[in-house]
Amino acid sequence: MLHDAHGLWIADAGSPEVLAALEGDHSADVVVVGGGFTGLWTAWHVLAAEPDADVVVLEGGRCGHGPSGRNGGFVTGMDLSLPALREESGDAAAEAWVAAARETVDAVGEWCETEGVDAWYRKGGELVVSTAPAQDGGVGVEAIDGTNVLACSADEARGHCRSPVFRAGVFVPAAATVHPARLAFGLRERLLARGARIYEGSRVTGLRPVPEGLSVRTASGQVRARAAVFAVCASSGTLKPLRNRLTVSSSHIVCTEPVPDVIEQLGWDGGEAITDGRALLHYTRTTRDGRIVFGWAGGRMAAGARPGGRMEIDPGVVGQVGRDLVRMFPQLEGRAIAHAWGGPIDVSPTHRPAIVGVRGLSAWAAFGYTGNGVGPSHLFGRALAALALDRRDPVTRLPFVDPPPKRVPPEPLRVAGATVIRRALIRKEAAEEAGRRPDPVTAGIAAVPRLLGLHIVR
Ligand SMILES: Cc1cc2nc3c(=O)[nH]c(=O)nc-3n(C[C@H](O)[C@H](O)[C@H](O)COP(=O)(O)OP(=O)(O)OC[C@H]3O[C@@H](n4cnc5c(N)ncnc54)[C@H](O)[C@@H]3O)c2cc1C
Numbered sequence: 001m002l003h004d005a006h007g008l009w010i011a012d013a014g015s016p017e018v019l020a021a022l023e024g025d026h027s028a029d030v031v032v033v034g035g036g037f038t039g040l041w042t043a044w045h046v047l048a049a050e051p052d053a054d055v056v057v058l059e060g061g062r063c064g065h066g067p068s069g070r071n072g073g074f075v076t077g078m079d080l081s082l083p084a085l086r087e088e089s090g091d092a093a094a095e096a097w098v099a100a101a102r103e104t105v106d107a108v109g110e111w112c113e114t115e116g117v118d119a120w121y122r123k124g125g126e127l128v129v130s131t132a133p134a135q136d137g138g139v140g141v142e143a144i145d146g147t148n149v150l151a152c153s154a155d156e157a158r159g160h161c162r163s164p165v166f167r168a169g170v171f172v173p174a175a176a177t178v179h180p181a182r183l184a185f186g187l188r189e190r191l192l193a194r195g196a197r198i199y200e201g202s203r204v205t206g207l208r209p210v211p212e213g214l215s216v217r218t219a220s221g222q223v224r225a226r227a228a229v230f231a232v233c234a235s236s237g238t239l240k241p242l243r244n245r246l247t248v249s250s251s252h253i254v255c256t257e258p259v260p261d262v263i264e265q266l267g268w269d270g271g272e273a274i275t276d277g278r279a280l281l282h283y284t285r286t287t288r289d290g291r292i293v294f295g296w297a298g299g300r301m302a303a304g305a306r307p308g309g310r311m312e313i314d315p316g317v318v319g320q321v322g323r324d325l326v327r328m329f330p331q332l333e334g335r336a337i338a339h340a341w342g343g344p345i346d347v348s349p350t351h352r353p354a355i356v357g358v359r360g361l362s363a364w365a366a367f368g369y370t371g372n373g374v375g376p377s378h379l380f381g382r383a384l385a386a387l388a389l390d391r392r393d394p395v396t397r398l399p400f401v402d403p404p405p406k407r408v409p410p411e412p413l414r415v416a417g418a419t420v421i422r423r424a425l426i427r428k429e430a431a432e433e434a435g436r437r438p439d440p441v442t443a444g445i446a447a448v449p450r451l452l453g454l455h456i457v458r
Pocket of ligand 1: 033034035036037039058059063064067068070071072073074076202203232233251252253295341343345369371372375376377
């Protein structure tokens with residue numbers, strides 16, 4: 001098995017040549033920090049609104065080499081969050097957000113079509129399915145009023161994919177899958193063609209006000225601009241205003257050798273994205289070249305919300321993911337896992353992403369996708385572009401822009417507490433899947449985040 005922090009997707013998409021780093025003083029209308037989906041879509045939407053705008057993207061490493069190029073490729077909306085959003089923001093605002101997020105799922109496919117980017121976009125819907133009696137309540141087995149979330153019996157769930165552990169669940173038609181690296185590299189290439197200036201190996205280390213607006217600095221240069229957008233995802237905790245606004249956990253993926261025969265036996269021919277009902281959830285999909293990709297959001301927590309190290313690749317976690325894969329698909333027993341990789345997840349305490357303004361400056365930061373950023377980053381890019389261009393519109397009035405702050409405990413309490421809770425959740429969910437009751441101490445610790453109204457893992 002090839003353990004590689006960048007994973008199959010990036011190797012398979014043929015990583016493009018590295019772009020030069022920023023050198024010296026530059027000016028721009030908008031400077032975007034971070035070359036993942038959020039940053040790249042922001043740049044795209046700025047240029048869509050103002051084709052002559054001067055846009056600079058500063059990427060610390062290489063565009064699309066972060067989580068954006070190596071995730072599970074689920075393009076999902078917010079339909080399943082509607083009940084919670086209604087409680088938080090009221091019916092009208094919640095429904096507007098869900099409708100905008102749903103449009104995004106189609107918008108990504110339309111963009112690929114129009115721009116001629118073959119990112120393997122396939123709109124096969126999402127099945128959220130219980131795989132143990134204890135998950136039955138969690139996945140919801142009812143249609144959600146005001147969305148197109150459909151209830152799904154165990155037979156119907158197995159009609160999508162014949163896993164022996166599938167029980168009832170829900171099916172969300174407004175969901176798709178992509179090859180994430182192909183999408184990220186395609187977006188980078190189309191931006192360069194449109195005149196965006198992208199610098200790689202250009203880690204931003206500072207932001208300060210200047211007469212023209214603001215200046216962002218790297219080790220070897222600076223960009224003065226009217227507005228800045230910070231789209232650094234799991235590194236957001238290193239930005240002072242966001243220090244206690246997120247935790248960073250990790251998610252790991254294994255990918256099989258091509259197994260078209262197994263996919264056929266499973267009857268899994270609709271391209272559905274599938275997740276189970278765990279708190280530390282499993283997510284799985286097929287690929288165009290006949291593989292099964294299977295991920296688990298149960299990786300370790302990062303101290304100080306800093307990505308790196310075992311957030312990127314954790315052999316112990318990979319071993320667990322491989323065993324979990326065979327529980328869901330016993331037909332894969334004896335088949336090879338060809339690749340394994342991981343990456344950091346920026347977990348928001350509300351489970352929902354947000355855009356926050358930097359006080360006194362024309363600067364905004366987006367964070368907190370909590371493992372669901374592929375679709376939402378397109379919508380956030382639209383909102384960030386409108387904010388940077390000072391063109392407020394209905395999207396910038398959606399409740400994810402400057403929501404009331406919700407904080408997580410400071411370090412070292414945060415990583416210590418989150419680690420204890422993660423371990424309890426692992427024990428609890430393993431016991432439930434094995435048909436046992438978790439011991440009362442484990443169940444009590446695992447319930448702490450819910451009792452505090454916090455999410456510390458995806
Ligand atoms: C294993 C895994 C599986 C996932 N599966 C899914 C899925 O199936 N569906 C889904 O919707 N989401 C999934 N996610 C989450 C999804 O990948 C993210 O939400 C999304 O990619 C976030 O995009 P982004 O542009 O905000 O961040 P990123 O892709 O992390 O991009 C941020 C960029 O900022 C750069 N950067 C950081 N600091 C600086 C700095 N100081 N200066 C300059 N640049 C900097 C980084 O190098 C990086 O390239 C998954 C994540 C992981 C790790």
